[in-house]
Amino acid sequence: MLNADKYVDFVIIDKNHEIFFADVANAEYLYEGAKDLSGLKLKDVITDITDDYPLLRAVDKGETFEHFEADVTDANSHSITIEGAAYPVFREGEPVMAIQFSDFFYERKDIARIYDQVENTFYRANNTKYILGDIITADSHMNDIKGRLQEFALSDANVLIYGATGTGKELVAQAIHNCSKRFAEVFVSQNCGAIPENLLEGILFGTVKGSFTGAEDKAGIFELAEGGTVFLDEINSLSTSMQTKILRAVESKIIRRVGSLKEKKINVRIIAATNERPEDLLSEHRLKPDLYYRLAVIYVELPPLCERKGDVPLLINFFIDYFNRWTNSNVGRPTEEVMKVLEAYSWPGNVRELRNLMESIFALSDNDKITIDDVPDHILDSASTGENSVERDGLLGRMRCLETNIVSQQYMEDGGSLKMAAEHLGISKQLLRYKLNRQVR
Structure with missing residues (x-):
């Protein structure tokens, strides 16, 4: 019986010790620049293993390891402890592949460079880290919000989240997505304040080749999120002219790539967030009322930590x-x-x-x-x-x-x-x- 349920990651290698498939939460941490470890040699990723490493023995000799521990070094010179199990895959009586189910443990000095671990491999595939259970709270008001998020997820209505910096706006947005009927599709996030506005339009709506110097045919996040959810963080950083351009996508779910005359219908749910109070933005004319009313069909206000008792x-x-x-x-x-x-x-x-x-x-x-x-x-x-x-x-x-x-x-x-x-x-x-x-x- 495969001892797989207790582990987060798994790796499959072939007879040549090449990684056939890998579902791990930390590919870039193990091998710089790698979004996917597939196609790499196992010894290129874990550089100091020998032929006695359990996964290699499984594919070379057909041995099974119900549990093993190994102290290893990855391609980025990080010291790692691997706990896992390894099993051969046979064809006509000969091992042709091997599977490793495992967890990776890191030295404390490396903790600041570790990407957030996602224990549910399904949610890695839709580009999220968080589910409803990741909202940790004992506060009654926060628990009320947490309970209502499940209701909000049943709708396809736009959502506006207000909360001070660090209150967990993207966590809430991902929780809504993963409770919704769109959970099997991708969640695409964009911090509107992190990109110069002259570039943001292309990132949101896409571009066509020749529309400006260096432009290529490229889909924007509204297209990339087809069937899923778009999360626009810090919309309060947008100019009113950019808000006008986003308004059409929010209102009619129609977009047009920069430099194109062709319009495209999109199927996405839009969740937006602001770290300033909407009423202040409206009174100071920094948020267009028509955009606000179309985004805030569902409105969520997150309390600061100092108000969350316990x-x-x-x-x-x-x-x-x-x-x-x-x-x-x-x-x-x-x-x-x-x-x-x-x-x-x-x-x-x-x-x-x-x-x-x-x-x-x-x-x-x-x-x-x-x-x-x-x-x-x-x-x-x-x-x-x-x-x-x-x-x-x-x-x-x-x-x-x-x-x-x-x-x-x-x-x-x-x-x-x-x-x-x-x-x-x-x-x-x-x-x-x-x-x-x-x-x-």
Whole structure:
């Protein structure tokens, strides 16, 4: 019986050790520039394997491996641990191919360069990373939104999502797509603020050869997404003239390539997003009312992380589990002191900022638990720990009062030198700064 269900990726090689087919979440990470590993030799991708590697033994000798672990190096010199299973494929009694089902685990120092892992291989094919279950929340308002997304997915109506930077607008857009009848078709995303406007028109609508210097016959994303969903992020960055051009596609689902006289009917659902409030954009005449009303048939407003009660510890633990899995690490939960600081912080960058912090800690820290030394200065400086609510006649209050006196006295004795006081106290400068700042709140 194939031991396949527990693994994310699979690779098929032929008798010449050439990759016949590969469905992996990290092709570019393993082999720079590769969107697909098919056609490459296995030893070109995993450079230090020998003929004793289980997948090679499976195709060479017909051996089966229900479970194996191997420490290897990829073509980009990344150290990787592979856990998996390998099976031969026989024809007329001889092995002609072999299949590997596996997971890839990375060193913590490489975590910042790892592309998001997609555990469901089907969703990789439609160009998405996220499904409804990836919205991690304990907040009642956010759960209400999450529940309504399934209703929104049943419709083909246009959607406008408003949320501050980092609140998860594209995650929500992909969740709607993957709950809809269009889930088997492609999801195409374009950040309208990331491309100069003179190039954006061609990217959206396509071009015909000769329409401008260097132009080729090329489909735009409205055509590429045929049958699926187009996600236009940061529409608030568009000029009103570009909004007028997009309006026709939104309104009538008809487009015309740049330089062409021929019109084309398209079959796409359009989801747009803005990181500024639509009412502000309308009052400042930066968003055309007719475009707004045609996009906001369904309107979704995402709350900032600071308003999502209980979600900070939930997300912190989620990301610890996530990065532990993909780095084969065992980092423990943050200390109580750290969790209080992180819960008190306002998170202006929202979930994205929190995720980036956890990624940074995994990449830079060697600790087996997240401590106050791992928390950046700007979070320590801005977070109010709420310690004034601790009763001072309790044991914890007395201990903190004693600690405060010791820290303050050492700091004064060292003439206000953070470095010297930290050395004398045997703690880091970062932790000392945090304890000093805590006194004035």
